[in-house]
Amino acid sequence: MRKDVIELDHLSKCYGDYVAVNDVNFAIASGEFFAMLGPSGCGKTTTLKMIAGFEQPTSGRVVLDGVDVSAVPPYKRNVNTVFQQYVLFPHMSVFDNVAFGPRSRKTKESDVRRSVMEMLEVVRLVDFAPRKPSQLSGGQQQRVALARALVNYPRALLLDEPLAALDLKLREAMQIELKRIQREVGISFVFVTHDQGEALTMSDRIAVMSQGVVEQIGTPSEIYRSPATLFVAGFIGSANLLPGVVTSTDGVDLVVKLEIGSTVKVAKGDNDNFVVGSKVSVMLRPERIRPTSSIPANGEGIEGILTDLVFQGPTARLILRLANGTELICITDAWRDTPVQPGDRTSVTWERDCGYVLAGWPDRAGATTTNVDQIEAAL
Amino acid sequence: MRKRSKIARWALNIYAGMGMFYLFVPILFIVAFSFNKPRGNYNIVWQSFTFDNWLSPFSERSLTAALWVSLRIGAVSTIVSTILGSLIAIALSRYKFRGSEGINLFLVLPLTTPEIVLGSSLATLFLGQNFINFGFVTIVIAHIMFQVSFVALTVRARIRGFDWTLEQAAQDLGASPWRTFWRVTFPLILPGILAAGLLAFALSIDDFIITFFNAGSTVTFPLQIYGAARVRIPPQINVLASMILFASVAILLVGTISGARRQASMLGSRNTK
Numbered sequence: 001m002r003k004d005v006i007e008l009d010h011l012s013k014c015y016g017d018y019v020a021v022n023d024v025n026f027a028i029a030s031g032e033f034f035a036m037l038g039p040s041g042c043g044k045t046t047t048l049k050m051i052a053g054f055e056q057p058t059s060g061r062v063v064l065d066g067v068d069v070s071a072v073p074p075y076k077r078n079v080n081t082v083f084q085q086y087v088l089f090p091h092m093s094v095f096d097n098v099a100f101g102p103r104s105r106k107t108k109e110s111d112v113r114r115s116v117m118e119m120l121e122v123v124r125l126v127d128f129a130p131r132k133p134s135q136l137s138g139g140q141q142q143r144v145a146l147a148r149a150l151v152n153y154p155r156a157l158l159l160d161e162p163l164a165a166l167d168l169k170l171r172e173a174m175q176i177e178l179k180r181i182q183r184e185v186g187i188s189f190v191f192v193t194h195d196q197g198e199a200l201t202m203s204d205r206i207a208v209m210s211q212g213v214v215e216q217i218g219t220p221s222e223i224y225r226s227p228a229t230l231f232v233a234g235f236i237g238s239a240n241l242l243p244g245v246v247t248s249t250d251g252v253d254l255v256v257k258l259e260i261g262s263t264v265k266v267a268k269g270d271n272d273n274f275v276v277g278s279k280v281s282v283m284l285r286p287e288r289i290r291p292t293s294s295i296p297a298n299g300e301g302i303e304g305i306l307t308d309l310v311f312q313g314p315t316a317r318l319i320l321r322l323a324n325g326t327e328l329i330c331i332t333d334a335w336r337d338t339p340v341q342p343g344d345r346t347s348v349t350w351e352r353d354c355g356y357v358l359a360g361w362p363d364r365a366g367a368t369t370t371n372v373d374q375i376e377a378a379l
Numbered sequence: 380m381r382k383r384s385k386i387a388r389w390a391l392n393i394y395a396g397m398g399m400f401y402l403f404v405p406i407l408f409i410v411a412f413s414f415n416k417p418r419g420n421y422n423i424v425w426q427s428f429t430f431d432n433w434l435s436p437f438s439e440r441s442l443t444a445a446l447w448v449s450l451r452i453g454a455v456s457t458i459v460s461t462i463l464g465s466l467i468a469i470a471l472s473r474y475k476f477r478g479s480e481g482i483n484l485f486l487v488l489p490l491t492t493p494e495i496v497l498g499s500s501l502a503t504l505f506l507g508q509n510f511i512n513f514g515f516v517t518i519v520i521a522h523i524m525f526q527v528s529f530v531a532l533t534v535r536a537r538i539r540g541f542d543w544t545l546e547q548a549a550q551d552l553g554a555s556p557w558r559t560f561w562r563v564t565f566p567l568i569l570p571g572i573l574a575a576g577l578l579a580f581a582l583s584i585d586d587f588i589i590t591f592f593n594a595g596s597t598v599t600f601p602l603q604i605y606g607a608a609r610v611r612i613p614p615q616i617n618v619l620a621s622m623i624l625f626a627s628v629a630i631l632l633v634g635t636i637s638g639a640r641r642q643a644s645m646l647g648s649r650n651t652k
Contacts, residue, residue: 052551054547054551073550074547074550074551075550075551075552075553075554075555075556075559076553080551080552081547081548081551083544083547083548085542085544087542087544087545087547087548088548089545089548089549089563090567091566091567100549100552100554100562101552101553104549104552104553104554104555104558105553148552149551149552152552152553
């Protein structure tokens with residue numbers, strides 16, 4: 001049976017009238033790499049601070065190893081934090097920084113020496129032990145911060161956007177490094193990030209948060225393939241969201257009349273809440289739809305005009321404008337010839353199980369983003 | 380064009396030199412006259428060069444006693460005011476609380492109030508009670524009163540921009556608030572506290588007006604010089620004053636050099652990276 005290290009029980013935090021964290025419930029298992037993902041201001045950092053003990057919950061409990069620690073000060077909690085700006089002690093050497101935790105617990109100096117050097121070995125900074133933090137690069141400082149936290153063998157390591165201050169190349173290297181270290185020490189990592197690519201790459205499970213509420217918790221593929229809400233669909237990767245109304249249902253498929261006029265058949269999935277008349281959105285991931293010059297009789301499709309075709313190496317990106325101005329994005333295998341050229345009347349079509357139905361209508365119909373980098377990051 | 384800018388630069392240098400000269404002449408005068416061999420009671424006219432005064436700097440017993448009193452008052456009041464002022468500064472820069480703006484006003488008040496007002500009103504305060512007699516204690520209290528403001532403002536200026544999440548990091552690593560303060564906060568803000576302490580000490584040694592009102596029969600160094608000046612001005616005044624001057628310059632130099640060295644080592648390492 002899997003053992004939970006951290007359990008958040010109806011956790012809320014209010015600042016006056018502002019609800020920063022709203023009734024958050026989840027448990028993090030031993031050895032798990034858990035990410036809290038969301039845009040800034042979604043409450044993920046506040047949640048992390050409540051786990052660390054820097055913020056007191058307005059209501060609810062933080063349970064650590066089965067013990068309610070909501071009122072326990074941070075220095076008596078067996079979790080450690082890696083801060084966004086590292087916050088190394090500038091007046092101490094790398095060695096003394098890492099030794100700070102063990103020395104605070106009055107560990108014998110010979111043991112301190114051994115465990116500090118062991119941990120510097122793990123983060124590959126043994127030669128840097130006598131240096132001051134100001135003499136290290138950003139990535140090295142990051143690894144000192146990691147070693148300083150991990151040397152205490154906490155029950156869980158809390159990481160607050162630890163890679164945000166690094167440049168792209170270093171960030172990618174550190175993602176792999178973090179995974180390696182986590183496997184090596186076997187400690188639960190709770191990782192806060194606004195970068196969905198980072199969360200998808202590294203996590204065992206992700207909690208997607210928005211406006212203080214947990215929208216969905218699941219593995220990266222669950223969240224990408226079966227988003228629970230419109231927010232998750234749009235925030236993770238890129239999605240084409242088309243509003244419509246359910247006109248009939250036969251238990252397996254839903255027939256949805258889209259706002260743009262066409263009627264499509266979409267697999268119902270696990271969600272049983274849709275009845276005739278429900279306001280729904282059909283989500284089409286850009287890589288799950290194909291451009292075609294005419295819709296095949298047995299498939300589903302939408303008609304529009306191809307406005308943009310960009311060759312990107314392994315993939316090609318197409319932007320399609322529908323009759324009412326809605327833009328769709330479509331990503332195809334670049335090795336297959338595209339049957340259409342910009343300006344042509346073009347349809348997109350998809351296999352029966354490639355569409356996905358979500359409750360509610362999006363703020364803006366069509367592609368959630370046409371930004372190439374974000375799409376690449378999501379894939 | 381080039382010629383003109385050259386002339387302008389020369390003019391600026393001369394002007395700056397004159398400014399420095401104006402500032403330093405009185406000080407040079409004090410040091411120079413410590414080597415004078417005065418005729419009569421007043422050491423104000425240059426006669427001839429001698430080392431005698433420096434060989435017997437403590438021969439004026441009342442003057443030496445007064446300096447000793449001043450040093451003791453300075454030491455006690457500086458220690459107390461540096462602790463109190465630093466705590467105020469830490470509280471003000473770390474926490475936002477109701478009334479912190481009001482405290483700001485209170486801090487600036489002793490600096491802007493004329494000393495004569497502070498001195499006389501303090502004297503009135505001390506007169507109105509029967510617990511302490513005028514003397515060492517009242518002077519110390521008076522000095523602490525204005526020193527606290529200077530210390531609090533100096534320390535606060537020095538720790539502006541201090542990263543208080545360092546304290547969170549320390550507590551996160553299991554350090555109690557006590558250990559966090561002594562191992563992290565205090566070592567990092569110590570230079571600011573030392574600078575403030577030196578300033579406070581100098582203010583105490585130097586103060587005349589407020590001390591004058593609250594001294595009773597106790598005589599500090601400035602009071603002694605003032606009182607004696609009507610009868611005689613022995614060259615030992617210049618010797619002791621020069622000693623104080625050299626001591627403060629030495630402290631300043633040590634501080635500047637060690638600070639510069641620390642900065643240079645940091646910069647150097649950054650360049651090699």
